[in-house]
Amino acid sequence: MTASLNTSIATPLSEALAKTDGPYQLHGLERAVSVLEVLSESEAPLSLAEICHRMNLHKSTAHRSLMVLERSALIERTPENRFRLGLKLYELGNRAVEQIDLRARVYPFFRRLAMDVRETVHLGVLQKTSVVYLDKVEPNRRICMSSKIGSSNPVYCTSMGKAMLAFQPEETIEKIVSSIRFTRYTPKTLCSREKLFEHLETVRRRGYAIDDEEIELGVRCIGAPIFNEDRWAIAAVSVSGPTSRITPQNVRAIAQRVLTCCREISASLGMRAKKKSHVASPFLTHYGS
Amino acid sequence: MTASLNTSIATPLSEALAKTDGPYQLHGLERAVSVLEVLSESEAPLSLAEICHRMNLHKSTAHRSLMVLERSALIERTPENRFRLGLKLYELGNRAVEQIDLRARVYPFFRRLAMDVRETVHLGVLQKTSVVYLDKVEPNRRICMSSKIGSSNPVYCTSMGKAMLAFQPEETIEKIVSSIRFTRYTPKTLCSREKLFEHLETVRRRGYAIDDEEIELGVRCIGAPIFNEDRWAIAAVSVSGPTSRITPQNVRAIAQRVLTCCREISASLGMRAKKKSHVASPFLTHYGS
DNA sequence: AGGTGTTGTACCGCATAGAGGGACGACCGC
DNA sequence: GCGGTCGTCCCTCTATGCGGTACAACACCT
Structure with a gap:
């Protein structure tokens, strides 16, 4: 042969x-x-x-x-x-998120956070090397289908992306990071595998991630992960705002609120322990096998 | 050979x-x-x-x-x-409607209508033999991405479907109708090509279409088309409500409001006459060539 | 008008992509 | 343990669908 x-x-x-x-x-x-x-x-x-x-x-x-x-x-x-x-x-896409049904369950908490911090709040999930925006609330009104909803941004320069990435199984992180094609959006963008890994370490320590003008100058975001019962991130919530309002001084205070919100959500999602561990993360887009 | x-x-x-x-x-x-x-x-x-x-x-x-x-x-x-x-x-689907960008332009009028009639209002477009829901407003709040949005229903048993179908070019109607597979949802569903054609005649005469419990008992809808400059329907708006509120007595009054709304929208969409006639309908999903 | 560039559509023969049979290994519950 | 199911993988043979090419319908120039 x-x-x-x-x-x-x-x-x-x-x-x-x-x-x-x-x-x-x-x-x-x-x-x-x-x-x-x-x-x-x-x-x-x-x-x-x-x-x-x-x-x-x-x-x-x-x-x-x-x-x-x-x-x-x-x-x-x-x-x-x-x-x-x-x-x-459009039909198929809507079915897709309907099947996931994360948004509806998260919305109440989500909304309260927006009211609370009076900044824009996003909900997103991981999608290979991007984070896809599922929902968005602005302090006053819910912006439906704003340009951002349904679109995506790279993991490595968004607070949600980094928050989710940090709390993935080792191999998943490896797989995702090694498929990233880094692009420098601003002088502050994390543009190397090493810097990213280093940063993820910090995220894990603090429990939340900051996007410090890494994708757009003048915009700072604070994101935290939503967990399933195994403590893997299945989604994330972030607060975004101008650097003038989200200052280094109040980052910690806001982060605490984001974390609280995410904790509530994680808890409310229930995820009561079932028989085996493979109830894992029905929401997360698994990367490869 | x-x-x-x-x-x-x-x-x-x-x-x-x-x-x-x-x-x-x-x-x-x-x-x-x-x-x-x-x-x-x-x-x-x-x-x-x-x-x-x-x-x-x-x-x-x-x-x-x-x-x-x-x-x-x-x-x-x-x-x-x-x-x-x-x-x-989801990403692709959102891009799709973004490219069409009908919703944003229609929304203001659309919303006023909902406030006005105090019933649920939908916006939809034709998609082969279905109407796809693009947006929905309930009297008080805008329901974003409610289960209905993004989904679709057959042309022949929805007011929007019939309103749009009635105002299509002859061949388009022919093509669409001949691909319909009729299903009886309620005793009142129009289940034959003949009945549908007859009905479309009425719709053309009145300028609006009624779905008289044809897809679900207890629900009546009134739909009217949004036109492009050539007077072909490119979308439709409908008011839906329980038969107890949308009664035979007030159908005409409501229909007038829907018609007015649609006229405003059609006008606002501008569609200023351009060079050739093939600016036609950038929104309508053309059926076949 | 008549050329001369576009388009999109249609046909056809040959190479190869990919359907489907089937082996294999993991996991289940008896 | 064995029989069942599941998903994955591989190999062979042929029908598929690739890419050349021809054509028809325009649009734009001189």
């Missing part, structure tokens, strides 16, 4: 773009997901040609993908033959 | 499930979408075996799909190896 050599040689030439290489490949599907991502990043709807260009794809290939995606309503086309994300994604 | 016969014979045996048959096929992708749908319909996360069972799939095939979907974060797996929709869908 020539099989043994086969696998190692086959791939390199075939695809110009560096595809995710894993044991399980489904090129058509992967390409389709990329299309969705490209469309997601674009402000305006894109034409077939533009999509081909951005993805180095042949017309026919892209065309086929688009047709199928359109049939599935994952994308839709405007009258002038451009494509954008379809509303089916 | 044997090609000519080939196409017509090839399909019937290969797949047990009736797949959508169209010129462009990407089985891997289509299967993946089905997986997403299956997961979406399930309350609890599903195991590989369960998914195989529900979809008549071979273990390996399903497994491969799942692995790829998981890598793409379109699904995620719980610690006990079950699968559910992933939060990436």
Whole structure:
């Protein structure tokens, strides 16, 4: 058999773009997901040609993908033959968070915290190397579907991200951190694996994380994890505000309130001990196996 | 060449499930979408075996799909190896409506209507044979992401659906109606193509549509379309309430308010006439080409 | 008008991606 | 222990879907 050599040689030439290489490949599907991502990043709807260009794809290939995606309503086309994300994604996405159902259970506590500190409060979960925003309350009103909700930011430069990361199993941290592609958003961004690990140590010691203008100058955030019964973080809550209001002087006071809130939430989520330990974290997006 | 016969014979045996048959096929992708749908319909996360069972799939095939979907974060797996929709869908879905950006522009009017009639008000758009709920206001508070938002109902038994359908181009109506699979939800549900067409005639005459307990007994809704400059419906607004409050006596009065609201919205959306007529409807999910 | 660049759509043959059979190892409860 | 289930992995063979290419419909220039 020539099989043994086969696998190692086959791939390199075939695809110009560096595809995710894993044991399980489904090129058509992967390409389709990329299309969705490209469309997601674009402000305006894109034409077939533009999509081909951005993805180095042949017309026919892209065309086929688009047709199928359109049939599935994952994308839709405007009258002038451009494509954008379809509303089916909205349906599916909402089902996704509905199934998790974290937001509804957290909301009451969450809201009280916002009233209390009179700053914007976020709820988020880990999603591979990003934190996804699930909810947001501003001191007065709940901002629904504000631009931020549903979007995501990197783990390493958000207080929620660091708070959750710090309280993950060793291997999970390792896996996540090693897939991070660091980008410097501000002079204060933690841009290396080492700095991040060091920082996580601090977070673990204090119990909360600070994003000190690491993603945007002038904005400081304090985040703390929500735990499941095994003390792994399954979500996080953060308070964000201008550096003028969240000053080094009052950080500790605010942090205490965030921590209290998170403790209440963790407790209320109940997570009564069940038979085995694999009730673990129904909320956390596990990274790899 | 044997090609000519080939196409017509090839399909019937290969797949047990009736797949959508169209010129462009990407089985891997289509299967993946089905997986997403299956997961979406399930309350609890599903195991590989369960998914195989529900979809008549071979273990390996399903497994491969799942692995790829998981890598793409379109699904995620719980610690006990079950699968559910992933939060990436949430991100993408939110991007989708953000790109449409209908909700934000409509909200002010929308809200006033709710205050005015003191009933629940919905905003929705057409999505093939369904109407997708984009927003909802209850008389007092805005219900964000209530269970309904993001979900969908059939066109033919909702006031918004019928309101939008009535004001579509002839061919669009034809295409949509002929893909409807009628289900009787209540004794009053319109269950045939003929009845629906007849009804649409009425809707066109009156300018608004009524859902008279056609999807749920005890609930009556009044919906009217939002137009683009070509007078095609791109969205709809509806008022829903118990039959005890929305009585045959006051339907007309409420309908007038809905109509007024929709007229204001249509006007405010501006849609200033641009060069060609293909500015048409950037919001409507066009059905087919 | 007539060329000359775009678009998007359609077809087709060949290489390869991926379906499905099946082995394997982990875990369950009898 | 054994029989059952589960998920993972691997290999073979063929139908799939990739990418060339041809074409049709426009838009834009001289």
